Amino acid sequence: MTKINPKIQKNAMLILSTFLITLLALFFLFPLVWMIVSSLKNEASIYKDMTSWHAFVPSLDFKTWLNNYANLFQRFDIFRYIGNSILYASCVTAGSVIINSLAGYGFACFKFKGKKFLFGLLLATLVIPGETILIQQFQIAKNLGILNTILAVILPGLASPFYIYMFKNFFEAIPDDMIESAQLEGASMFRIYWQIMLPMAKPAVATVGTLTFIGSWNDYLWPLMVLTDSNKFPLQVAITNINNTQPVYMNQVMALLTISTIPLIIIYIVFQKYLVQGMGNVGTGVK
Known part of the structure; x- marks a missing residue:
């Protein structure tokens, strides 16, 4: 049997562990990202993008990003x-x-x-x-x-x-x-x-x-x-x-x-x- 180079094995374990940790981090972060992105959209866009990857992309109209916050503080x-x-x-x-x-x-x-x-x-x-x-x-x-x-x-x-x-x-x-x-x-x-x-x-x-x-x-x-x-x-x-x-x-x-x-x-x-x-x-x- 061919013996695996310890250095290659170590690098492979490092890549695998990094991938799994990143995947786990994304799993916990995506609700936070969705929350922040949704706070920058208008009401209709939130429900429209709910089932697609667009749910994690804010509105491209930068001028409207803080409108929800301004309206919230007014109310x-x-x-x-x-x-x-x-x-x-x-x-x-x-x-x-x-x-x-x-x-x-x-x-x-x-x-x-x-x-x-x-x-x-x-x-x-x-x-x-x-x-x-x-x-x-x-x-x-x-x-x-x-x-x-x-x-x-x-x-x-x-x-x-x-x-x-x-x-x-x-x-x-x-x-x-x-x-x-x-x-x-x-x-x-x-x-x-x-x-x-x-x-x-x-x-x-x-x-x-x-x-x-x-x-x-x-x-x-x-x-x-x-x-x-x-x-x-x-x-x-x-x-x-x-x-x-x-x-x-x-x-x-x-x-x-x-x-x-x-x-x-x-x-x-x-x-x-x-x-x-x-x-x-x-x-x-x-x-």
Whole structure:
């Protein structure tokens, strides 16, 4: 039997894997491309091109590309909804990074009775679907008197067992000598956390911040439950109301969905390196 040249075999595997990865990427990208292209067309063209490859080609009349966006902003107060989403997502992201990093710092650097049991109990909550406790969260928000306020949207998203676990692993990977040296210099434990530990955990901060912002931006069910004033709706909740407001234009719907997607794409591109690095180090740091 003729032995295949290892170099040729390696190149063939590279070409095959590249082809399969590209095919898979296109499979996930084509709905996004269709959405963006449809937002640049008139209503009749969307339905006319639905069953052909023309569905992925925008109108050749460049001057009409932004007409759907202009009409959408004239009909609805989109800037208000975008501002609400940015406010909610930014507050949840900042609070999540601080609270989860503090909890992770406590588990990593402090010794106290029942620490392992408490941490194990914390990790056990990861198997509980978030939807199963929505009613309990709603009752708590109602008893606190914060329904239809910004606090009702923000507070439930501040703490996450997975993010605490991630910060704990990052902090445990930092040598004890650095902490001991800072203590000998008279630094308090909070100062050590704020000036030494947190800056060294930039991949974890970027990962938690990115995932939290995306999760908060895309959150639909919880804001819908706790908010009754439409002026306080985030963009995702407003999309449903807009889609039910007659007349409904498909090209304007696609324009609105494109607007809601663009910030997430930008954030992912900017923080991609830190996100990959942070997720890759989730299982490290055990002393």
